Amino acid sequence: MSNFKTGGPFVTRFAPSPTGGLHLGNVRTAILNHLLARQSGGKFLLRLEDTDQERSTFAAEAAILWSMSWLGLVPDEPVRHQSLRLHLYRRAVDGLVAEDRAYPCFCTDAELEQDRKEAAARNLPPRYSGRCARMSREERAERLNRGDAHALRFRLPEKPEVSFKDLIKGQITLPAGAFGDFVLLRSSGWPSYNLAVVVDDADMGVNLVLRGEDHLTNTARQILLYDALGLTAPAFAHHGLLMDPDGKKLSKRSGALSIPECMEMGLEPLAVVQYLASLSGALPTKNLFTSLDEMARAFNPFALGRGNAVMSLDELTALSARVFRAANPADQIRQLDETLPAESAWHEFDPQVRLHLLTSLRENAANLHELRALLPLFTEKEARFTSGALTELAGSLPVLAALDQGMSAHSPNSRLEKDAAGAVLRGTGEKAGAKGRKLYHPIRLALTGSENGPELATLLTLLPAGLIRERVQTVLNIFSHCNHKE
Numbered sequence: 006m007s008n009f010k011t012g013g014p015f016v017t018r019f020a021p022s023p024t025g026g027l028h029l030g031n032v033r034t035a036i037l038n039h040l041l042a043r044q045s046g047g048k049f050l051l052r053l054e055d056t057d058q059e060r061s062t063f064a065a066e067a068a069i070l071w072s073m074s075w076l077g078l079v080p081d082e083p084v085r086h087q088s089l090r091l092h093l094y095r096r097a098v099d100g101l102v103a104e105d106r107a108y109p110c111f112c113t114d115a116e117l118e119q120d121r122k123e124a125a126a127r128n129l130p131p132r133y134s135g136r137c138a139r140m141s142r143e144e145r146a147e148r149l150n151r152g153d154a155h156a157l158r159f160r161l162p163e164k165p166e167v168s169f170k171d172l173i174k175g176q177i178t179l180p181a182g183a184f185g186d187f188v189l190l191r192s193s194g195w196p197s198y199n200l201a202v203v204v205d206d207a208d209m210g211v212n213l214v215l216r217g218e219d220h221l222t223n224t225a226r227q228i229l230l231y232d233a234l235g236l237t238a239p240a241f242a243h244h245g246l247l248m249d250p251d252g253k254k255l256s257k258r259s260g261a262l263s264i265p266e267c268m269e270m271g272l273e274p275l276a277v278v279q280y281l282a283s284l285s286g287a288l289p290t291k292n293l294f295t296s297l298d299e300m301a302r303a304f305n306p307f308a309l310g311r312g313n314a315v316m317s318l319d320e321l322t323a324l325s326a327r328v329f330r331a332a333n334p335a336d337q338i339r340q341l342d343e344t345l346p347a348e349s350a351w352h353e354f355d356p357q358v359r360l361h362l363l364t365s366l367r368e369n370a371a372n373l374h375e376l377r378a379l380l381p382l383f384t385e386k387e388a389r390f391t392s393g394a395l396t397e398l399a400g401s402l403p404v405l406a407a408l409d410q411g412m413s414a415h416s417p418n419s420r421l422e423k424d425a426a427g428a429v430l431r432g433t434g435e436k437a438g439a440k441g442r443k444l445y446h447p448i449r450l451a452l453t454g455s456e457n458g459p460e461l462a463t464l465l466t467l468l469p470a471g472l473i474r475e476r477v478q479t480v481l482n483i484f485s486h487c488n489h490k491e
């Protein structure tokens with residue numbers, strides 16, 4: 006029996022239904038499949054299970070493909086669409102009908118609904134009653150000749166106890182009677198999920214199916230189908246589900262975070278991948294990775310936990326901020342180059358200044374959105390002062406006057422080196438007789454209008470000397486004007 010060590014290289018797949026976008030719960034399955042395939046030197050495949058014609062949409066399909074690419078989960082072969090493979094399902098089911106392993110079912114929706122109600126009233130599972138399984142040959146032939154609408158159902162073997170070794174959960178046995186004869190082909194000619202999955206996984210050479218444990222009973226049905234079709238079943242591994250912190254299962258309907266939402270929040274794709282893989286215990290969170298390949302090398306499938314994983318948005322955001330601060334600055338500079346408006350002074354800064362701004366500012370930002378919000382301080386001439394800031398500044402004019410004087414020794418277009426910035430601050434403090442908060446706070450407010458931001462000495466290295474003086478003088482002028490009036 007294969008296991009994670011000897012079973013590879015693994016050909017895995019992710020098989021979402023394009024009935025909605027991807028949320029963190031289903032993306033986690035994609036990530037584990039991707040990392041396992043890469044780690045074992047196998048292949049990662051993507052299949053769109055678009056057989057629910059009413060609920061599948063092109064918009065959802067586009068969102069899935071776009072999300073996968075944002076995360077870097079690129080499949081190794083062209084994406085398959087089940088809607089383009091109907092002939093394969095038909096062929097497989099025809100073979101089963103010929104061997105009497107599948108039979109036509111003429112039950113109407115109303116009849117099936119009635120059966121379900123009766124079963125529920127008797128506290129029984131909603132299993133197919135077997136009505137059409139027992140139909141005589143003659144009646145069946147007659148109704149088929151008449152062209153009556155029918156589905157094709159799988160005839161379960163006697164006592165279908167299904168036993169298999171799950172690579173994560175160990176030996177699993179599902180009792181006989183956990184489910185009834187199930188539909189393979191609907192009356193519309195479209196396949197059921199279970200038929201399409203088996204035909205496709207076999208056809209695509211998938212040798213490991215890694216998915217959520219909510220599919221365990223499907224796995225039992227699928228194993229019976231592999232057997233009936235004379236196909237070798239892949240290995241199966243079922244991981245625990247991703248839970249909200251309140252212990253509820255994440256689901257498309259519970260408003261779980263979607264990938265486009267992650268992007269809007271400024272989360273780093275590498276952090277999303279690492280965080281979701283680490284929740285299963287299969288990747289550490291201590292060290293950061295610079296690529297999915299690096300993660301794949303460190304990926305430990307043996308650590309995949311059996312239990313459910315609880316997701317914390319705070320932890321994900323914190324990891325993302327770490328990834329953001331450690332990322333290659335050149336990539337982030339390129340993103341700013343491409344996204345800041347043409348009139349932004351950012352584009353006039355020379356490369357060293359851009360690099361210096363980026364690496365300093367990202368210490369105070371958790372993502373590119375936050376960093377972008379800090380930029381106007383450096384790219385716009387005017388700082389915006391709140392009335393609170395101005396009130397506070399009114400009591401600190403000697404500090405500002407001293408800073409203005411200290412800066413006058415530097416040419417307006419130059420930026421201070423760190424040492425020079427330290428010297429200016431010390432000189433200002435001595436001259437104005439101020440230190441600590443009384444020295445730093447008014448300078449920060451005068452230069453940025455804000456209470457927060459980069460460390461003060463760094464701030465002095467980020468703004469051109471002329472701009473520092475202009476901002477300080479703006480404040481001094483406001484108050485000199487007021488004093489005249491008094």
Ligand code: GLU
Nearest residue numbers: 020021022054202216220
């Ligand atoms: N289309 C199924 C789903 O989205 C795929 C399940 C599977 O991996 O077989 O749940």
